[in-house]
Amino acid sequence: SPPSPMEASGDSAMFEEFSGLVTKEDLAIPVAAIEALLGVIKRSKAATMHGLDEELRRGRDVLVAASAKEEGLLRGRTTMSLVSGCELMMRHATRTFLEFSDFDECKRALLVRGEAFARQSRASRDRIAELAHPFIRDGSRVLVHGRSRVALAVLARAAQSKRFSVVATESDGAAVAADLRDLGLPVDIIADAAVAYFMETVDCVLLGAEGVVENGGVVNKIGTLVVAVCAKSLDKPVYVAAEAFKFARIFPLKQRDLPVTDTLRPPIDYTPPAYISLLFTNLGVLTPAAVSDELIRLYQ
């Protein structure tokens, strides 16, 4: 059913806030979504928990639909991390609803916790960088694929105290090179097809993720699986830097289980947990097996 004028204005206000956060403040998409949903709660005129829950769901649907249409906003990524960020926020809300019986108390608690969650999410990039940078050793060579801001944060933190070089695959290579040049790191851009050729010269692989799935595998830019399989066969560790709000409640068994519309030119692929050595998250450094343990705890 088409939205009422009041709903429509609320929707556009929320979306404005969201896109502002993404473009101006360079926040990760799920973080911006969490803050946008927080705005929904603040502006909400609902008098019951059910009403508030409905508004949150509506907000999530609007965000997903609108982001899918606006190309530049998602920087070429899918809506996967947006959806998982929203889901996590909804879970927080539901848990708070169950704890409180009085609506006003509940709403207040929701706002307090929501703010804390948003703050924690903003800080997760830095926390990951702190945990991950010791894995990049002085004098090493790191292969990166895709243009993950979390991975970049890790490299930036490592560059503060170590000297190392980076190999970047060409699909995002130029942008990555520009980012890293500011840090004073030597970058070599290579063709995607040459990954196997250069793998013997690198010491480790550092990736971001659009989503971390239930068995500890990751969904990331197309070509990630190629890099991971190649790295495993040459015994190079594969590290994935991903915030906890990227944990998605999906369990793909095969590539075809991914939400992909253009089946001949998929933007993402799924890397099974067997090819991943460690995940750097704001919850700690986890093995792929530990991810499912964490998910069981997060979603219970």
Add this chain to the structure above:
Amino acid sequence: RGRPDRRKAMAQPASEATPGGAAGGGEAQGVPGKGGASKKPTTKAERRALQEKQRAAKAAARGEAVGGGGEKKAKEGSAKGPPPGKAVPEKKSVPVSSGIVGHLPPFARQSMLTRCPRISSEVHPAILSLGLRYASGEVDGANMRCAAMLAAFKAAIADYRCPPDVAVSRDLDKKLKSMFQFLVECRPHSVSMGAAIKHLRAVVARLGPETTEDEAKAAVVDAVETFTHQRLALSGRLVADRGAEKIRDGDVVLTFGAGGDAVRQLFAAARRDDKRFRVVVVDARPALAGRALLSFLRGLDLEATYVLLNAVAYAVREATTVFVGAEAVYSNGAALADAGTAALALVAATHNVPVLVCCETYKFHAKVQLDSLSWNELGDPDHLRADDDPPDLDPSRLHLRFDVTPDKYITAVITEHGLVPPSACAALLRELELGTAQPDP
């Protein structure tokens, strides 16, 4: 020296019962086994005479034993009969497990009932009939056995009367335990039955000393109904729905043997969603339980193929996914299932076909099992006889009913909480025991 050699007697169960007094192998070895009281004969002629005497005595005793009903065990001695009121099984037909499965209870061909007719008067008819159906194999499969047991308990508890001056909870617990024990004697219990009885006994243990008989009975009946509804029926439906989501149009799905409750419901759910897919049933002797699954699939109007386990490497090449049921899932992520499942999982994993084990969480067991022998159930070895077995050969037959699929061949376990990788089974079990896990609709 005067006592018969028990070890020798037990190692040769097929041989006739040796009478008390002479060691079974004494004669063959040419060493007189009689009591050390008599002087040992020294000359060859004397030794010969002694041997003849022993042989005659043995033949006479054997004739006596056969005439008196061959039910006496050697170790009882010829003078004493078996203790009164306690029937002793005929030694010929009760093989003793030996070798690598020596630690497992042997398969008992004669049911508890024919062995101990007196017990039948003490046992409630519902439990009695269930026990017989367990022993005959009429009620089989983890879910079926548990559901049937709970239904029988419900009937038995309805007729339960607590004796006066006894705490209801204590007596009720004893009653539950004895009923369960009877069922175990008919057939070793499954993990599903173990989980149910543990739950019921916990409920009974929580009853206060002031509880009346009616309140206690109501509590138990309520516990039975809730357990059956939540952990079996509802969970089974959730498992089926989640599994059905993983089936797409055009898929070729492999399954093993009878499949089990969860797998059947899964196929039914996928069919209801109008998915077009094909099922290949991999089956194995001696049970050949896949034939029953075939008629079920025909009822669902699903295209089905049937192969035996030795053709699995051929069948797996066209497979998209493998769905199997399980008796239990252990905390190390390994799955206990009908013998043959592990072979299917191994071949599928080698061909990169995902293997999904459908198992409700009530069948999750806290123990760790690494191989298929440390615990198993022995089946009837006669089922392994084939029509073309050479008549002069009689090898010992080993019929193992279950096997353990290691976690590395399992892609995910489908539970009512969603798909869980085998590495997370311990965490899920922990959450369940803490009472914090709730089914996720």
